[in-house]
Structures are given as structure tokens and as C-alpha cells.
Amino acid sequence: MFAKKKKEVVKKTLTKRSENYSQWYLDVVETAELAENSPVRGCMVIKPHGYAIWERIQHELDRMIKETGHSNAYFPVFIPKSFFDKEAEHVEGFAKESAVVTHYRLQQDATTGKLRTDPDAKLTEELIVRPTSETVIYDTYARWIQSYRDLPLLINQWANVVRWEMRTRPFLRTAEFLWQEGHTVHATQEGAEEETKKMLGVYQTLLEDYLAIPSIAGKKSPSETFAGADHTYTLESMMQDGKALQSCTSHNLGQNFAKSFNIQFTDENEKQQYAWQTSWGLSTRVIGALIMSHSDDLGLVLPPNIAPIQVVLIPITPNKEDEEEVLSVVTKIEEQLKAQGVRTHLDSRAHISPGAKFGEWEKKGIPVRIEIGPKDIAKNTVVVARRDNQNKHDILLEQLADSVKEILQEMQVALLTTARERLTQHTIVATNYQELKEGVENGKFVLAHWDGTAKTEEKIKAETKATIRCIPFDGEKDKGSCIISGKPSKQQVVFAKAY
RNA sequence: CGGGCUGUGGCGCAGAUGGCUAGCGCGCGCGGCUGGGGGCCGUGAGGUCGCAGGUUCAAGUCCUGUCAGCCCGACCA
Numbered sequence: 001m002f003a004k005k006k007k008e009v010v011k012k013t014l015t016k017r018s019e020n021y022s023q024w025y026l027d028v029v030e031t032a033e034l035a036e037n038s039p040v041r042g043c044m045v046i047k048p049h050g051y052a053i054w055e056r057i058q059h060e061l062d063r064m065i066k067e068t069g070h071s072n073a074y075f076p077v078f079i080p081k082s083f084f085d086k087e088a089e090h091v092e093g094f095a096k097e098s099a100v101v102t103h104y105r106l107q108q109d110a111t112t113g114k115l116r117t118d119p120d121a122k123l124t125e126e127l128i129v130r131p132t133s134e135t136v137i138y139d140t141y142a143r144w145i146q147s148y149r150d151l152p153l154l155i156n157q158w159a160n161v162v163r164w165e166m167r168t169r170p171f172l173r174t175a176e177f178l179w180q181e182g183h184t185v186h187a188t189q190e191g192a193e194e195e196t197k198k199m200l201g202v203y204q205t206l207l208e209d210y211l212a213i214p215s216i217a218g219k220k221s222p223s224e225t226f227a228g229a230d231h232t233y234t235l236e237s238m239m240q241d242g243k244a245l246q247s248c249t250s251h252n253l254g255q256n257f258a259k260s261f262n263i264q265f266t267d268e269n270e271k272q273q274y275a276w277q278t279s280w281g282l283s284t285r286v287i288g289a290l291i292m293s294h295s296d297d298l299g300l301v302l303p304p305n306i307a308p309i310q311v312v313l314i315p316i317t318p319n320k321e322d323e324e325e326v327l328s329v330v331t332k333i334e335e336q337l338k339a340q341g342v343r344t345h346l347d348s349r350a351h352i353s354p355g356a357k358f359g360e361w362e363k364k365g366i367p368v369r370i371e372i373g374p375k376d377i378a379k380n381t382v383v384v385a386r387r388d389n390q391n392k393h394d395i396l397l398e399q400l401a402d403s404v405k406e407i408l409q410e411m412q413v414a415l416l417t418t419a420r421e422r423l424t425q426h427t428i429v430a431t432n433y434q435e436l437k438e439g440v441e442n443g444k445f446v447l448a449h450w451d452g453t454a455k456t457e458e459k460i461k462a463e464t465k466a467t468i469r470c471i472p473f474d475g476e477k478d479k480g481s482c483i484i485s486g487k488p489s490k491q492q493v494v495f496a497k498a499y
Numbered sequence: 500c501g502g503g504c505u506g507u508g509g510c511g512c513a514g515a516u517g518g519c520u521a522g523c524g525c526g527c528g529c530g531g532c533u534g535g536g537g538g539c540c541g542u543g544a545g546g547u548c549g550c551a552g553g554u555u556c557a558a559g560u561c562c563u564g565u566c567a568g569c570c571c572g573a574c575c576a
Contacts, residue, residue: 041568096574132576166500166574173575226576246576283576318534355536362536373535383535 042168042175052308078127083135093227171288179283192276212303212415218470230254242443250280300365304408316373449489451482
């Protein structure tokens with residue numbers, strides 16, 4: 001018999017490195033199963049399972065981006081410093097976290113024998129490793145766009161970017177991260193605005209239907225708006241500890257960059273006009289959001305729609321005589337599920353106990369586990385276990401495919417429902433500053449009236465560490481007065497502590 | 500950049516007031532028993548104690564310097 005290792009032991013291991021509720025997802029679940037620290041400060045090695053999740057996200061998002069008329073393209077990783085200088089706000093936003101290339105050659109130091117930069121190989125113009133690609137892309141766009149017939153220009157790029165953050169955290173804020181960034185150009189302000197909203201909608205679909213993460217959609221306050229944008233839309237999600245995470249952003253850039261990079265076109269009336277632009281992005285940060293939304297004490301919990309493996313099959317072969325039969329049955333089941341479009345994995349590794357396999361796949365968050373052994377074959381059933389609620393049932397073989405699909409669907413819905421209930425239950429309305437303070441302290445999203453000034457926002461941030469996450473689209477447009485200044489306010493905004 | 504902390508096999512750690520050949524758990528190799536929740540027994544491999552100086556008969560332990568990492572802030576997808 002296998003000795004039984006208690007689940008508490010597992011839990012202890014998981015929570016060991018921190019008593020902080022949010023922390024163990026990051027430190028243990030993420031790094032153990034999905035990624036680890038790289039030799040480079042603040043960067044991550046994303047392990048196969050973590051990358052497979054990213055590939056699923058890429059796959060679904062890329063499909064939606066293309067369905068909305070965009071094409072993929074690719075632009076350089078290096079940006080001449082002078083490009084950065086062109087948009088004043090933009091430089092200010094990114095200057096303090098830029099990685100800069102100064103040389104193009106190394107040489108061996110004659111005395112120490114170590115490599116150093118060759119002083120003769122200094123670049124005349126330094127290059128910035130892109131923190132985002134607005135400038136390098138728009139410099140190109142200026143040449144691509146001549147006429148209103150060239151518009152709209154709808155392009156997306158899958159890329160890595162580098163931001164030399166002072167402080168990094170796995171997935172949530174790494175020095176290098178992977179993302180997609182969309183960059184579109186329109187003939188009219190309305191066209192750009194429509195695009196900005198449309199892409200936020202695409203992100204919302206991805207988050208809700210695939211990642212099972214609900215969020216509050218809204219507009220950023222001026223102080224939180226992207227450097228160089230007219231305004232920024234965001235999806236603010238709530239993690240299990242009540243802290244907010246900005247899952248993605250969609251910016252209406254107005255004509256700011258068009259004017260800096262001279263993106264002009266001739267309109268139908270033969271007039272020269274500056275173009276209207278948008279940019280929008282979603283990064284590997286959402287993997288962090290995914291983890292912190294659904295994980296439990298046993299590890300990750302992946303929503304079926306995004307899980308790289310939806311069903312793991314574990315053959316149980318206690319004796320040699322049955323082994324062949326068990327394996328043949330399990331292989332048949334796998335083929336059957338695959339034919340139904342279910343993403344499966346057969347774990348037929350020998351000399352690893354079933355219990356160890358259960359634990360391993362549970363930690364990786366695979367939604368459904370199927371156990372097949374001689375006992376099941378005798379009954380013409382299999383054991384089907386669901387990850388999120390730990391339910392375990394015998395299912396008749398002939399009903400398996402339907403049953404599995406049903407469980408996957410139920411689990412997908414259940415995860416979103418649970419997360420949505422959490423969001424609703426932890427969102428409160430504050431009618432005075434004291435209530436806001438208490439709410440924020442207790443990990444709530446706090447709706448409160450705000451006078452619209454940066455000063456008030458700053459005061460609240462300094463005193464409570466809470467920021468305005470967004471001005472919700474569907475917030476009631478009830479007039480009120482600011483809980484700090486008493487000045488009139490058009491609607492309530494969301495305050496919360498954020499990652 | 501401020502404040503706090505930590506550097507000892509792959510990972511997590513223990514090594515009071517200096518003292519024998521530097522230990523433990525997990526993991527890893529091999530053999531066997533096992534096999535429906537992270538199994539057991541046996542037996543192995545694996546360490547310049549972050550780095551550089553210094554004190555001492557003797558340094559993982561004390562002193563000085565230095566480097567790296569983590570956490571808490573400020574900044575941010």
C-alpha cells in the first residue's frame with residue numbers, strides 16, 4: 001500500500017514561504033509549476049506548462065484579433081533614442097525604466113582577460129530596448145499612410161518588451177514580458193474611439209469566456225492614463241485577496257502621436273489631416289491574474305477553456321496481467337475524447353505511483369482527471385475527478401465523452417460564477433472617507449464619489465494606498481459630492497489597492 | 500534609491516558561547532517490495548559553507564570589505 005501523505009503537508013509546503021494570502025500563488029504555485037527566476041534580474045524562465053497556457057491565450061486572442069479585421073506584423077526590438085524624444089509625455093512615462101544599448105561589440109581586456117565593451121564600438125545613437133512599440137511603429141506608419149484609402153490600418157504585434165522596473169514580481173511585473181500590442185490608425189476620431197472600445201470588448205470576452213475572470217470595465221483617471229494617450233480604458237479584475245489587477249488596457253491616442261510622428265493623410269476633400277490612433281495590449285500578466293483568481297491550497301485551477309490539457313488520463317496497473325488491457329482501454333478512451341475535441345494527456349509513466357500523479361496534475365490545475373484500472377474495467381466504468389470541487393464519480397464508459405464535456409462546461413461556468421460572486425460581494429459603496437478607508441483596508445473595491453481632481457486622488461493614495469482603478473462604464477450616473485472635498489461629482493469611481 | 504533580512508549539495512533548512520571527517524528533510528541513482536491519493540526498506544552519488552582579506556593553534560561560526568538575492572516603500576502591463 002502507498003502510505004498516505006496528508007494534504008496538510010502539501011498545503012504547508014505551498015504556503016511555507018509566506019503567510020500573505022496572495023503571496024503563495026506567486027512564490028509557490030507560479031514559480032513551481034509555471035516559471036522560475038532566470039539568471040537575469042527580474043526576468044522569468046517560463047516553463048513548458050506555463051508557456052502552454054500562454055499559447056492557449058495567444059491562440060484564442062489571436063483568433064479574435066483577426067476576426068475583428070486586424071493583421072499581424074512585426075517591428076524591431078530596438079528603438080533609436082531620438083524616436084522616443086518625439087512625444088513628450090511618452091518619454092516621461094518610460095524614460096526611467098529603459099534598457100539602453102550603447103555598444104555593438106565586445107573585446108577581451110588584455111590585463112584581466114575578461115570581456116568588456118569595445119570603446120571603439122560605441123553607437124552614435126543609443127538604442128532603447130522597446131518598453132512598448134508606439135514610436136518605432138509610428139515612424140514606419142508615417143511612411144505607409146498617404147491617403148484616406150490607406151485607413152483604417154489595423155495591425156497587431158506579438159512581441160516581448162523590456163521595462164527596467166525597480167521592483168519585479170513573477171508574471172505581474174517582470175523586467176521582460178510577452179504580450180500583444182495592437183496599433184491602429186483611423187481617419188476620424190469616432191473611428192479611433194470605436195476601435196478602442198471594441199478591443200476592450202475583445203479582452204473582456206477572453207477574460208470572461210476563457211480565463212473565467214470577471215472585471216470592471218471603465219476609464220482610467222488622468223493620472224493613470226497611458227503616457228501619450230488621450231484616454232485609457234481598462235479591465236480591473238479582483239484577485240482572491242481583494243486586491244485589484246489591471247488585466248489589460250486599450251488606449252485612444254487621439255492625434256498625439258500622429259502629430260509627433262507626422263502621420264498625415266489626404267482626405268476625400270484633398271485636405272491634409274492628422275490621423276487618429278489607438279493602441280491596446282494584453283500581457284503574460286494575465287497568467288498571474290489567472291493563478292490568483294482560481295488557485296486553491298492544492299495548487300492551480302485552470303478553467304477548461306484555457307487549460308492546455310483538459311483531461312489527464314491515469315492508467316492504474318497494479319499487476320502485470322492487467323497492464324496490457326488497461327493500457328489498451330485507456331488509449332481507446334483517449335482517442336475517443338480527442339475525436340470529440342477534448343485536449344487530453346495520457347500519463348503512462350511507469351514507477352510513479354498513482355497518488356503522486358494525482359497530486360502532480362492537481363498542482364498543475366488540470367480540470368479533469370480520469371482514473372482507469374482493472375476494477376473499473378470490470379464494471380465498465382472509469383473514475384472521473386473534477387479539479388475545482390474535488391468531486392469524484394464513477395462514469396459508465398459509453399457515457400464518458402458526453403459526461404466529460406458536460407463537466408468541463410460546468411466547471412468553466414462555476415469558476416466564473418464564483419469569481420463574479422466574489423467581485424460583487426467585495427464591492428461596496430462608501431458615503432464618507434472613513435468607509436472608504438475601512439473598505440480598502442479590508443480588500444474591497446470601494447465605489448465612491450470623486451471630484452475629478454488629481455489632488456484628491458493623490459491624497460487618498462497617500463493615506464490609504466488605494467488608487468482609482470477606473471471610472472466604470474456602467475456606473476450609475478448619479479450625481480453626488482466628493483467624499484473628500486464635497487465638490488460635485490458626476491458618478492462614483494472604483495477605489496482599491498492594486499498589484 | 501531609502502528601510503529590513505538572507506547567502507551552507509538541485510530545493511528547503513540546521514549548524515549557542517570558534518574545536519574532531521559539515522549535518523538533516525525533500526529530490527536524484529541503483530536493488531527490491533509495491534501500485535485506486537504524493538508509499539516502504541536497503542544502498543549510493545552530490546558541498547570551493549556567496550566572494551576577498553584579516554584575527555586565531557584552529558573560522559561555516561569572530562572582524563572588515565565586497566557581491567548577489569529576497570521582503571517592505573516610491574514607479575509600473
